[in-house]
Amino acid sequence: MDDKITLNRRSFLTGAAATGALAAAGALFGCAPTQNASNDAASAEQSAQGTVDGYSSVIDWLGPKPEIDEADIVQTVDTEILVLGGGNAGIQCALAAAEGGAKVDVVEKATEDARKVKGEDIGHCNSKFLIDQGYGPYDVGEIVEEFCIRCGGRVRPEILRKYVANSGEAVDHMMDLVQWPDDRIKLCATTIEPDVSPCDPSQVICQVPGIALDGYTDWPMKRGGYRSWPGTAMFMGTIRHDIDEENGNGVGAFSRLDEVQQFSILKGQELGATWHFNETATVLVQDEQGAVTGAITEGPDGYVKYNASKAVVLATGDYSQNADMLWGLQDELVEWAMRAGKTKEDLVGMSPNMGEGIKMACWAGGFVEASPRATNQNGSGANGPWGVCPMLWLNANGDRFMNEASVQQNFPEIIRQPKGLIAAITDANWAESVKNGAPDHGSPNFGRVEYFTELQEDMEKVELDNPEGTECRTMCIAERTHKVVYGSETLEGLLGILGYEGEALENALASIERYNELCHAGIDSDFGKDAECMIPVETPPFYASTAQNQRWLNVGLGTMGGLETDDDMNVTDKDGNPIPGLYAIGRCLGGTFGFSNPNPWAGKNIGSAVTLGRVCGKLLTGQDIQ
Incomplete structure (x- = not known):
């Protein structure tokens, strides 16, 4: 948006606030026409408080409707x-x-x-692109049901049905139009192999969990009480083996979707x-x-x-x-x-x-x-370089607080914890947790096995008992950002590096002991995490990655x-x-x-x-x- 238009738009808002000319007559400036005198009075009362008719907000986010003269x-x-x-x-x-x-x-x-256009991932199902890779076809009604469950029923199911049922055709149609090369196409800034089509298998992949590489086919996968399917065309471009310093690491920075x-x-x-x-x-x-x-x-x-x-x-x-x-x-x-x-x-x-x-x-x-x-x-979890996967999570007090396999509940459950540290704790068997993550948003991405191979290489280089930690390449998205991993031969040493001390340290050790007992019992009687994801933390060396729960997030x-x-x-x-x-x-x-x-x-x-x-x-x- 150019500067002139930005100033005009702000003037609509500041002008309304300065003159008090909000939506006193809903038919003029409100979000819906005023129907009768009673509504007129209600709108006037709301306007006096600075609200928009039909909303509980106490700020006038709407402002007056622009009036454009025909002569202009x-x-x-x-x-x-x-x-x-x-x-x-x-x-x-x-x-x-x-x-x-x-x-x-x-x-x-x-x-x-x-x-x-922004972004890189197109979530869909039943396309030729997916079915040719062995992913589908899947039942439309079951997927629509899962969407409605995850959205708490606050949706229009028929719109979601239209999305799911027509998504495969939409993606196939879009990809079928690509005839490479074409001199009319403006290449993305990060395209380093312009002779290769953006629809080449080296450039677009489907996100899958690690166990899919071991032959898993029992879709949908259920983790944390929710179902997931492999259903993403990720236009990730040529793999980056390190951070791209020139183009940065923004979302979709390497995407060829445009x-x-x-x-x-x-x-x-x-x-x-x-x-x-x-x-x-x-x-x-x-x-x-x-x-x-x-x-x-x-x-x-x-x-x-x-x-x-x-x-x-x-x-x-x-x-x-x-x-x-x-x-x-x-x-x-x-x-x-x-x-x-x-x-x-x-x-x-x-x-x-x-x-x-x-x-x-x-x-x-x-x-x-x-x-x-x-x-x-989606949240502020300690995902580390692994992505959102079902490792043990501890809060700042050293307490386990949720079913870590439930990506859906990541944000609302973390933000309710005490302000401060969130730590993902694992051990020498860290890869088992990563492989058992579901193909949800932000989860480990085995669609490119190189990501996992490189992460294994980086994890082998983690310097134990180094309070600064070691940077490892992420494996969840296209952007090869680095995340810090801490390591130690003992749990006490690891927790000390993370900053746990006193009662918090005692709680953390007790939480890990309790978690291991549940893992060996084969059932999470505290939070109900899937048995496949109950992997004990007991084999050195021990690892962790952290995040800070600030108890607020932007959009x-x-x-x-x-x-x-x-x-x-x-x-x-x-x-x-x-x-x-x-x-x-x-x-x-x-x-x-x-x-x-x-x-x-x-x-x-x-x-x-x-x-x-x-x-x-x-x-x-x-x-x-x-």
Whole structure:
């Protein structure tokens, strides 16, 4: 977003706060039209407190609806389907709609040179890509059930069914478009073998657990009470054997997913889809009945009005960079942050998005799904270089506190522990715990066996009784970051290095003794960890990796709580009625994450964006879906 647009957007918020002109008349600025005098009074009372109608927040994260004078519009564009946002979801929606014969226009706020999709993992099932490797086909209904369980039932099951059932076709279609090489494709900065296709087996792999390499086929794998499947296409590029100092270690830093997505952009353009870069979505256009008929964007030359005869699709992403929206909508993280003395700016995450599309929908009568709202922050565990695997975890008091095999419960159970140390404790048999991890998000990744081989090499070099520890390469994601591992010939020596002393040291030793007793008994009668994961800590040398539980977290990679819609992704009003002409996909779409991100496979974020973007484009043009 350029500086001019950023200043304009802030002026809407600060202007409202300075004048007190919030949503006193809900029909003008509120998140839904005011229905009667009683609601008028309620809205006025809420506005006086600085809240947005329909939300419990005490901060006005929405602000007034922008009013654009027709005289300020420098261009008008007529289209059938307008897609606002050219990320993973918008690309696939535009392509599908163009394949369905519609006139499609895509508005993207980045310049054409700067446009690049983020991430690397596409979570899905039953694709040719997976089945050819022996992973699937799997039962759609069972996977949908697991998604609903992990989301606590706070989802729309039919939207999740559309995602799971259509995900294989979406991924195969996307990959089939890749014909390498192609001089039109802008290579990712980290591509070091440009002659090799991003869809070559050396560049894209499926994340699997270690026991899969030993012949395990009894899917789904159940760990910590939850089921998981191998279902991730990871566009990781050429393996890095060390840290890439030039390009850093950000999420997806080595990914070649954008090269793959460029083929979908080009195919859509060949079918007539028109892309408009360097324009920021500003406000929706509605007729007298409230139907959405278009949108107004702001570009370098002024405002552009788009008339969309069929639909406007919101694909502008989350609101990770909008501190006001975070403080107003992320209730759970806000309360933890407040208790830790943090401000709203501390919640800002990694995604660059400001929530434009979500705010536009609210001004048009839509609603963000009710709290709790999920984020892409999974926890602060002592995962070390191993990833999230079922090793023994101790808190700052030296107590074991959870079923360590339950990735789903990582964040909520750790953050409730005393502030301070979280330690993963293991021994010479550390590899057995790593192999038994499930293929959840952030877990050990045996899709590239080199990662495990290199970790074994690094673990052999861990210097025992060195208080500084030894850096080892991670094996859970593409980025070859280093994590520190501590080692000692004795448990007392290891715990001392970690900082345990006095009562905490006694507790830690007692916790390990108790854990070993449970391991030998073959049943975790304390927390119910799977028998396969009950590996005793008793064979020297002993190892540990640590993290600090600060009792608060920011939103991490992004926010997941989007807009309320019906089962076809049509945005709805406060009564659940569809707003004609308005649709949401990607992270503008709610009903898919509940209150957390851990899922039965890595890559649900991008996987659902790609798949449901394609499904939405098909539905809008009358094409068949599963």
